[in-house]
Amino acid sequence: QSVLTQPPSASGTPGQRVTISCSGSTSNIGSNFVYWYQRLPGTAPKLLIHKNNQRPSGVPDRFSGSKSGTSASLAISGLRSEDEADFYCASWDDSLSGPVFGGGTKVTVL
Amino acid sequence: QVQLQESGPGLVKPSQTLSLTCTVSGDPISSGDYYWSWIRQSPGKGPEWIGFIYYTGGADYNPSFKSRVSISVDRPKNQFSLKLNSVTSADTAEYFCARVYRDYPDVYFDSWGQGTLVSVSS
Numbered sequence: 001q002s003v004l005t006q007p008p009s010a011s012g013t014p015g016q017r018v019t020i021s022c023s024g025s026t027s028n029i030g031s032n033f034v035y036w037y038q039r040l041p042g043t044a045p046k047l048l049i050h051k052n053n054q055r056p057s058g059v060p061d062r063f064s065g066s067k068s069g070t071s072a073s074l075a076i077s078g079l080r081s082e083d084e085a086d087f088y089c090a091s092w093d094d095s096l097s098g099p100v101f102g103g104g105t106k107v108t109v110l
Numbered sequence: 111q112v113q114l115q116e117s118g119p120g121l122v123k124p125s126q127t128l129s130l131t132c133t134v135s136g137d138p139i140s141s142g143d144y145y146w147s148w149i150r151q152s153p154g155k156g157p158e159w160i161g162f163i164y165y166t167g168g169a170d171y172n173p174s175f176k177s178r179v180s181i182s183v184d185r186p187k188n189q190f191s192l193k194l195n196s197v198t199s200a201d202t203a204e205y206f207c208a209r210v211y212r213d214y215p216d217v218y219f220d221s222w223g224q225g226t227l228v229s230v231s232s
Binding site: 002004006032033035037043044045046047050051056088090092096097098099100101102103104 | 219
């Protein structure tokens, strides 16, 4: 079982908005930044969001992150077929003294 | 642009040592601008951090692996390596190497290798 909790799946039709939740605790999300990674089929994971809501250069503004308390969420607006991927949240954990991840959410575009 | 590539055996026998190497191109490990890391993902589970290493050789490990794991760096070859001892079937996973931006509390993996699947089986 992963330290951070995500729903195993999410789906939407093209153009819709999809939101993925990530739940943690005071030792990780509650006191540290949240990061989101996207893994497209057959490719290496890619950093999508850092510092809760910052997009690296090249990441479309359709992707947005937010954090409140010990939870975080990733929103994908204007869903596209190329967004079909596995998405993982991550955060530093003070108890572990290292990063922890969620179990991943598979996004399907219907 | 940095690229990372994992290499090593895809099959390891139980109780033996898993050894993987990550070759980095496009960024000298010895620049000291980043840390370097190993992460694994078992089938059907989320990623799991194994450990970090800095170009000086200093390393931090996930306590879950601490007694079995060693990460080392080879600066002339621009590589870093993972050794995991006494493996069991629970160590069957896809193993990734990654570059780490680490400016606590801002710590994240900004570039990843493609991953290599390692199976533990007799």
